[in-house]
Amino acid sequence: MSASGKRILVTGGAGLIGSHLCERLVAHGDEVLCVDNFFTGTDKNMRALLQNPDFKVLRHDITAPLHERVEEIYNLACPAAPIHQRFDPVRVLKTTINGAMNMLELAMRADARILQASTSEVYGDPAVHPQPESYWGHVNPVGPRSCYDEGKRAAESAFFAYHRQHGVKIKLARIFNTYGPRMHPEDGRVVSKLIMQALDGSPITIYGTGTQRRSYTYVDDTVEGLMRLMGSADDFCGPLNIGNPAEFTLGELAEIILELTGSRSEIVHLPAVAEDPKQRQADIALAREKLGWSPQVTLRDGLWRTIEYFRSVR
Numbered sequence: 001m002s003a004s005g006k007r008i009l010v011t012g013g014a015g016l017i018g019s020h021l022c023e024r025l026v027a028h029g030d031e032v033l034c035v036d037n038f039f040t041g042t043d044k045n046m047r048a049l050l051q052n053p054d055f056k057v058l059r060h061d062i063t064a065p066l067h068e069r070v071e072e073i074y075n076l077a078c079p080a081a082p083i084h085q086r087f088d089p090v091r092v093l094k095t096t097i098n099g100a101m102n103m104l105e106l107a108m109r110a111d112a113r114i115l116q117a118s119t120s121e122v123y124g125d126p127a128v129h130p131q132p133e134s135y136w137g138h139v140n141p142v143g144p145r146s147c148y149d150e151g152k153r154a155a156e157s158a159f160f161a162y163h164r165q166h167g168v169k170i171k172l173a174r175i176f177n178t179y180g181p182r183m184h185p186e187d188g189r190v191v192s193k194l195i196m197q198a199l200d201g202s203p204i205t206i207y208g209t210g211t212q213r214r215s216y217t218y219v220d221d222t223v224e225g226l227m228r229l230m231g232s233a234d235d236f237c238g239p240l241n242i243g244n245p246a247e248f249t250l251g252e253l254a255e256i257i258l259e260l261t262g263s264r265s266e267i268v269h270l271p272a273v274a275e276d277p278k279q280r281q282a283d284i285a286l287a288r289e290k291l292g293w294s295p296q297v298t299l300r301d302g303l304w305r306t307i308e309y310f311r312s313v314r
């Protein structure tokens, strides 16, 4: 380990955001312990790091307690794709709630800073647009996606309870839709699904009219935001939005993907998904003010890099 480095735990380090974060932290001179149960992540995502002496991997499920000496914890472990959430909602709840509590206990024992990867899903189907951190959200507690939305909301509550009651040093990031190389090609998330359909020349399927507006954040921008938040002043806990405010309809996203892949796939509309939010856009005034952070990668550039990745793994 380099002399200046910290010992940092990244849960979910084998996933999309976690693997890019681990690379950035090791490059920065930190010693990184990646904890993952490999439910959605894979060791292929960590190929560049596996021989690095400053990087270790521990196969562990965060729903069980963990004892490690670390100075910082990024709690990213949780399946982010709706297909996994529908497949095993009980596991999602255990990971979001019990997992967060276990990591908070660890942070308390180790006197470590802990950052939670929360989500824009805590805003649900928002009645306020764009969504500032002060908006409390509009979530159906018994809806088909509630295991994730409410699990993450409960985790936010747990973070503030440990902070207020035990003085744990917390940071709460509300991450908006993030995409990039190492997304799972079959996870059904909109960016990966549309790119794979375009590359395969099969119909591009859009649920509903395609007028739903969404914002898309490239993974490098998200990682930069998380690292800046972890390094922010002690008295700033968040919550803090990390997202790209540039909005596109699903129809526009599909058109850009068709153009960048050169695909001749047709766009086909399927019945709308129940409780699919009509709009979601980050208000990032606070991130600009507190961290000097704003996204740097345009949708076209990010999609191009992601398409290149999918071409290389097909």
Ligand SMILES: NC(=O)c1ccc[n+]([C@@H]2O[C@H](COP(=O)([O-])OP(=O)(O)OC[C@H]3O[C@@H](n4cnc5c(N)ncnc54)[C@H](O)[C@@H]3O)[C@@H](O)[C@H]2O)c1
Pocket (backbone or CB within 6 Å): 011, 012, 013, 014, 015, 016, 017, 018, 035, 036, 037, 038, 039, 040, 041, 042, 060, 061, 062, 063, 075, 076, 077, 078, 079, 080, 081, 095, 099, 117, 118, 119, 120, 174, 175, 176, 177, 178, 179
């Ligand atoms: N990607 C996004 O659009 C997005 C948006 C908002 C929030 N987030 C949050 O950011 C985090 C990372 O998202 P991602 O896109 O990298 O997801 P991902 O599914 O690619 O990675 C999640 C990682 O967590 C691991 N994991 C899942 N359950 C675990 C458990 N119980 N114990 C240990 N490891 C476990 C998986 O194996 C995987 O490696 C998640 O907490 C997610 O909720 C992501």
